[in-house]
Amino acid sequence: MTTIKQNTLALNGDEAVALAVKQSDVDVVAAYPITPQTIIVEKFSEYIADGEVETEFVCTESEHSALSACLTASATGARTFTASASAGLALMHEILYVTSGCRAPIVMAIANRALSAPINIHCDHSDSMAERDSGWIQIYVENSQEAYDSIIQAFRIAEHPDVLLPVMVCLDAFFLSHTLENVKTLPNEAVQEFIGDRQIPLVLGHEGEKVPFKLDPKNPITIGPLALYDYYFEHKRQQEEAMREALRIIRQVHNEFAETSGRKYGNGLIETYHLEDAEIATVCVGSTAGTIKTVVDQLREQGVKAGILRLRTLRPLPFSDIKKALEGVKALAVMDRSNSFGGHGGPVFHEIRHVLYGTHSTPFVVNYIFGLGGRDMPQNAILGIYRDLQAILKTERVVEDVRFAGVRE
Amino acid sequence: MTAPWKFTAREIVEKPDLFTSGHRACAGCGPAIALRQIMKATRGPTIVTNATGCMEVVSTIYPYTAWKVPWIHTAFENVAANASGIEAALKVLKRKGKLEHKNVDVIAFAGDGGTFDIGLQALSGAAERGHDFLYVLYDNEAYMNTGIQRSGGTPHGASTTTSPGGKVIPGKPQFKKPIANIMVAHEIPYVATASISFWQDLIIKTRRGLEVKGPAFLHVFAPCPRGWRYHTSKTIEISRLAVETCVFPLWEAKYGEYSLSPQSKVVALKPERKKPVKEYLEVQRRFGHLFKPGFRNVIDEIQNITDKRWNQLLKKCNIT
Known part of the structure; x- marks a missing residue:
């Protein structure tokens, strides 16, 4: 340290x-x-x-x-x-x-x-x-x-x-x-x-020699050709x-x-919080993860096996890290602070469901599009999402897999 | 300023080409001639950046290149921003002692589309910021790379694929944007026009543009046989006619002070030597439709705008 x-x-x-x-x-x-x-x-x-x-x-x-x-x-x-x-x-x-x-x-x-x-x-x-x-x-x-x-x-x-x-x-x-x-x-x-x-x-130069990969009058190379x-x-x-x-x-x-x-953010690609034994979990990018962690703490105090995966690196997508981290999760909510119009869910949802396809025990997965244009995502709204996941687990059924959180409809 | 550059034709011929043969430009290509001549005027280490366009496409078909200097192309509308970035990097690397060379010149090449139209904002910005680089506009008066579409640099009456000489509309209705004057209005240290038909004038101006501290703008007239519809052997002849008819007069403006270059000064001092624009127009089939009955008034319009702009230029050069 x-x-x-x-x-x-x-x-x-x-x-x-x-x-x-x-x-x-x-x-x-x-x-x-x-x-x-x-x-x-x-x-x-x-x-x-x-x-x-x-x-x-x-x-x-x-x-x-x-x-x-x-x-x-x-x-x-x-x-x-x-x-x-x-x-x-x-x-x-x-x-x-x-x-x-x-x-x-x-x-x-x-x-x-x-x-x-x-x-x-x-x-x-x-x-x-x-x-x-x-x-x-x-x-x-x-x-x-x-x-x-x-x-x-x-x-x-x-x-x-x-x-x-x-x-x-x-x-x-x-x-x-x-x-x-x-x-x-x-x-x-x-x-x-x-x-x-x-x-x-160093890269191969025009005459096959090794030259620095930059615009260098001593070793001229062409960058950005046709x-x-x-x-x-x-x-x-x-x-x-x-x-x-x-x-x-x-x-x-x-x-x-x-x-x-002395500071770490998961493994640099993903960060998990109480995910090891979690039955219900969210996947999130950005600052909302901070609020979600607080809600997870509250749920844990109540004995609910809740967790979160924060995706720190979206590109390149840490495919196998995500897959491994989500093993054992039974119901998952993917949080999207943007939408892919007409795409049946937001971009993070697409990525995560893509990772989960073909795994042995694919969890129930739902998508929440939230917070567009800076709308706040308070703790009680996040709590509501975990409650939704609990309900999905109980009924073993997803009624609607793409949902909008905190919007007038 | 440094002492005037003196050179002999022999020295220029013997100076190795930095824009070399083997590129894939068409026979009689004006811009290719311009680039070769301009690169003859470099004074030491030089980095070139090129906007998307004919010259970029013909000279760097991977894995080949016609360039013996470091060269970069990134996009169409941003070559002046590219030059800004190179110049900024050279400045700071020099300051930090990380540059091997005492001086590295930066040249940006762009066609008329990349300058009059899509690249004007970046050019204006770079000029205002005062980066030390030479911007060379090789003007073949239309988007030739994409198949002869009209640009802000296309002259009045010219037939292009997006301003065809039709039954009711006689080619491009608008007039050519006075781009070099727009650059003078930016109050940059050096602006000049040049023609590939007068190579000594062109390379002298190139050198001046490189020597001056701050942005320099060189507007080079560079005909295109494919787009202008003339025989490939006529490129230089047509370039010369453009000067002799005052369609494209040669001048320079140092810190805003205009002066005529010798080839145009001759015409100013002996107005009888000024040829009618008709002689310039009739050798190019892009103006062919103007010689049919019904559109002849367009030739008069072209003569009028040419005369008007020529007289304005004479005033700026204090020739009355």
């Missing part, structure tokens, strides 16, 4: 992210303001203005340009960060795919916010869920402490030569981004020692391979960080 002295600061989620970026010795930040991510770039601008960082900050004219600038900065060899949310992330959509396709290890914080229309600045996961096939690693955090810790881990994961993929660290709008919390922070040197300099892997039916598919297959490697590297980096900081 750690012996490093840590400094406890009162930070909101955005400030925690900005501090982690500052400590990570980032070379280039290119960003565009959007609520509720703005505090990150505002805070970072203060660091620049006060000469606390050497970072080059590019205040672009759109999110599309922000990610485009990050992408080429990263290709030039710089450690690169950006942040966005909602419409901003949607505007980046095109470049998200180009970033992962170019294997640029950019780290981006997403303050999860609803998508228009109606326009809404509050929390749900529509923005990042819409990008889960974009080839980015996606880590969803429960609190600001985890936001801070995950940003630091994200650089190590993204830049690992076996991975070389961009990483999104997703934190819930306002619930985390704007809410003060005690955050334990590492000294600068400890963060820098943990992350180290960016390592540029690849048609004869080569495109192989590029995409390699990205899948990198995602598989990422499962290993995320765990490894998470464990190393635990040794430095």
Whole structure:
């Protein structure tokens, strides 16, 4: 366990992210303001203005340009960060795919916010869920402490030569981004020692020689070429391979960080709480997991075998970890803070039921779509969901498998 | 500024190509000629970023590349943002002592679609932020890569696949966007127009664009035989005609101060040498429909807008 002295600061989620970026010795930040991510770039601008960082900050004219600038900065060899949310992330959509396709290890914080229309600045996961096939690693955090810790881990994961993929660290709008919390922070040197300099892997150059994978006048290479039916598919297959490697590297980096900081989030991929002997359980991403854990405590006090699985890493999907963790659960509620319209349930539901298909004792599975546009999910509503699961167990019957929690109907 | 760049034709010929042969551009391709000439004017380590378009497609069909400099393409509308990112990275890496080179130049290439239309926002943003890079617009006056669709750079009356010369509409109804003037209005240090028919002027301007601190914008006239419907041997001739008719005059604006380049100054000083636009139009089949009865007034309109813009330019250059 750690012996490093840590400094406890009162930070909101955005400030925690900005501090982690500052400590990570980032070379280039290119960003565009959007609520509720703005505090990150505002805070970072203060660091620049006060000469606390050497970072080059590019205040672009759109999110599309922000990610485009990050992408080429990263290709030039710089450690690169950006942040966005909602419409901003949607505007980046095109470049998200180009970033992962170019294997640029950019780290981006997403303050999860609803998508228009109606326009809404509050929390749900529509923005990042819409990008889960974009080839980015996606880590969803429960609190600001985890936001801070995950940003630091994200650089190590993204830049690992076996991975070389961009990483999104997703934190819930306002619930985390704007809410003060005690955050334990590492000294600068400890963060820098943990992350180290960016390592540029060697690739085959134009003449078959090994050259650094970056825009280097000494060893010119072409990045982002045209690849048609004869080569495109192989590029995409390699990205899948990198995602598989990422499962290993995320765990490894998470464990190393635990040794430095003393903090763990499950195994880095999933976190379970009272799940070992649970009969009824929920699966959740993001800050709602905190409320659910409180409800699980209450239920446990009543002798109810309730538990929760928090999915920390959605991409790559820790398929076998989830499968193993849910063994023995008899009734399961999957919580979705976004919807896949017409898709019979939300995206997390699709993922989890997909994992459970073909297992020996498939539990009853229901989906709750909740909290869209920042609607609160209070303890009693969560308690209601566990009561529903108890009723399902009792009747051994699911009447409706996709449900909406906390909405006027 | 550094001392003026002096070169001989021999030196230019002998300088190894950085944009090499073997690419798959069409015979007579104006943009390919432009790129080769421009890369002859580089002064040291250079990174190139290319918008989606003909030149990106023909030069980097995996696993081949025509580029002997580090080169990156990411998308269509963002090449100026890409250049911003490269420049920002070079700056900070240099500051941190992680860059081997004393200076690395950054060049962004984009066609007219990627500049007049979809890439204008990123270009305007990068210009306003003042990144040190050279933006080269190779203008073949339509979306040639996708099959000759009209762009904001397509001239009045030109027939394209989305502004066909029809029975009632004589080609593109609108006029060409004055993109270089828009860039001058950004108050950037250097803006110039150039033509592949005057290669010395083109490479001198390229070098100036690289030497200046801050954003430089070079608008290069680069005809497309497929899109403009002329014989592949006529590319340079047509480029020259565009200058001689003042359809595409050559000028530069250093810190907003306009001056005519020699090839257009000749025309300004001896107006009798200014050729009628008809001579330029009649050699291209994209304007062929204008020579049929009924649409001849469009030729007058083109002459009028050409004269109007030429006179405005003369005023800006203090030539009256």
